[in-house]
Amino acid sequence: MYMGRVVGSIEASQKDESLVGRKLMIVQQVNSDGEALKQEVVAADTVGAGIGEYVLLVRGAGARKTQRDNRGQHDVLDCAIVGIIDRFNK
Amino acid sequence: MYMGRVVGSIEASQKDESLVGRKLMIVQQVNSDGEALKQEVVAADTVGAGIGEYVLLVRGAGARKTQRDNRGQHDVLDCAIVGIIDRFNK
Amino acid sequence: MYMGRVVGSIEASQKDESLVGRKLMIVQQVNSDGEALKQEVVAADTVGAGIGEYVLLVRGAGARKTQRDNRGQHDVLDCAIVGIIDRFNK
Amino acid sequence: MYMGRVVGSIEASQKDESLVGRKLMIVQQVNSDGEALKQEVVAADTVGAGIGEYVLLVRGAGARKTQRDNRGQHDVLDCAIVGIIDRFNK
Amino acid sequence: MYMGRVVGSIEASQKDESLVGRKLMIVQQVNSDGEALKQEVVAADTVGAGIGEYVLLVRGAGARKTQRDNRGQHDVLDCAIVGIIDRFNK
Numbered sequence: 379m380y381m382g383r384v385v386g387s388i389e390a391s392q393k394d395e396s397l398v399g400r401k402l403m404i405v406q407q408v409n410s411d412g413e414a415l416k417q418e419v420v421a422a423d424t425v426g427a428g429i430g431e432y433v434l435l436v437r438g439a440g441a442r443k444t445q446r447d448n449r450g451q452h453d454v455l456d457c458a459i460v461g462i463i464d465r466f467n468k
Numbered sequence: 469m470y471m472g473r474v475v476g477s478i479e480a481s482q483k484d485e486s487l488v489g490r491k492l493m494i495v496q497q498v499n500s501d502g503e504a505l506k507q508e509v510v511a512a513d514t515v516g517a518g519i520g521e522y523v524l525l526v527r528g529a530g531a532r533k534t535q536r537d538n539r540g541q542h543d544v545l546d547c548a549i550v551g552i553i554d555r556f557n558k
Numbered sequence: 559m560y561m562g563r564v565v566g567s568i569e570a571s572q573k574d575e576s577l578v579g580r581k582l583m584i585v586q587q588v589n590s591d592g593e594a595l596k597q598e599v600v601a602a603d604t605v606g607a608g609i610g611e612y613v614l615l616v617r618g619a620g621a622r623k624t625q626r627d628n629r630g631q632h633d634v635l636d637c638a639i640v641g642i643i644d645r646f647n648k
Numbered sequence: 649m650y651m652g653r654v655v656g657s658i659e660a661s662q663k664d665e666s667l668v669g670r671k672l673m674i675v676q677q678v679n680s681d682g683e684a685l686k687q688e689v690v691a692a693d694t695v696g697a698g699i700g701e702y703v704l705l706v707r708g709a710g711a712r713k714t715q716r717d718n719r720g721q722h723d724v725l726d727c728a729i730v731g732i733i734d735r736f737n738k
Numbered sequence: 739m740y741m742g743r744v745v746g747s748i749e750a751s752q753k754d755e756s757l758v759g760r761k762l763m764i765v766q767q768v769n770s771d772g773e774a775l776k777q778e779v780v781a782a783d784t785v786g787a788g789i790g791e792y793v794l795l796v797r798g799a800g801a802r803k804t805q806r807d808n809r810g811q812h813d814v815l816d817c818a819i820v821g822i823i824d825r826f827n828k
Contacts, residue, residue: 442530452538454534467567476737581812628812642751648746711800
């Protein structure tokens, strides 16, 4: 998994059916000291994360295996927010 | 998922059967401020995206799971355009 | 697999059910001479690794295939610590 | 998918059985203006690509799903040439 | 697949059961001119590769699909050496 910070969201009226009704958040990848990494990703929010929060990201097939938001065979999703980070213990 | 901008397309007369009839677009990966990242990818368009538009990209097995363009077991696809981005909310 | 060093852990009260009860460690990726690479990841610990230890990381579907911590179909995990490195032989 | 240029091939007498009889080409990844990216990969050719040609690369499970060269359950392949690029339209 | 050079091995007394009995080699990724890339990986050897040899690496699910070393459902492996490179033809 990866650490990120939610920096915004995406609006897309034309999209695959499996993305309809999902909140598509723009997430800046970060390290545990908050340093921003180069790449941003778009992730479906499954835990109610808000702008500015630090989150856990899952990539690949794992993103299609959440309990709350499972869409079966025709799901294109490859990135999901699966946790809100309360604290980095270091 | 990743953000990108469609910058062109590919012509390939010799290709795997699962790619026949698909529009293969050259997509420049970008961040939400439009900054271009280093790598371009080739993605099958599933939503009618045009040159210059900002799009959502899916990679890996997810690219083979769209509703509209599903080719069953023998599909080599590993990257698809699954949405047209109307707006970045930041 | 990748080499890493455990540098901390994550607290996340709100998270996917498949992550409940798992120790989520912050791991700095390293090379075999201990040189830190740019990216940190968050990995579920399956072998009892402690802070400061060098570990083996698995990514992707492999992270969902451990003997000890298998959660079936609805597991979002995409990164796990699957070994503690005692020695680099070079 | 990725764009590449075939720059050579690999000889390997000792290799996994699923690689026997396959042409293993060295491919330099490129952008659509022909700019070489840092990494080379080794890809199984499934379309008769020659040295110097621009090609389409598939990575991951997709590389094991071609029509012409399908080896069933025990196939280690994770990269294949699935098209010859005639033209970049930009 | 990727090209690499075996530079050492890992000892790990505590590890997932699917890794027991496997030779876990440290592999430096290289290009076809031998130039070292930034990242090292740890790969299970399936072809008897020795220190200093150039090898073919497979990543992801492909690493769990070799003929010789197949461990069924509970295999965490995500990287394997699947060939010894005798010659780069360029």
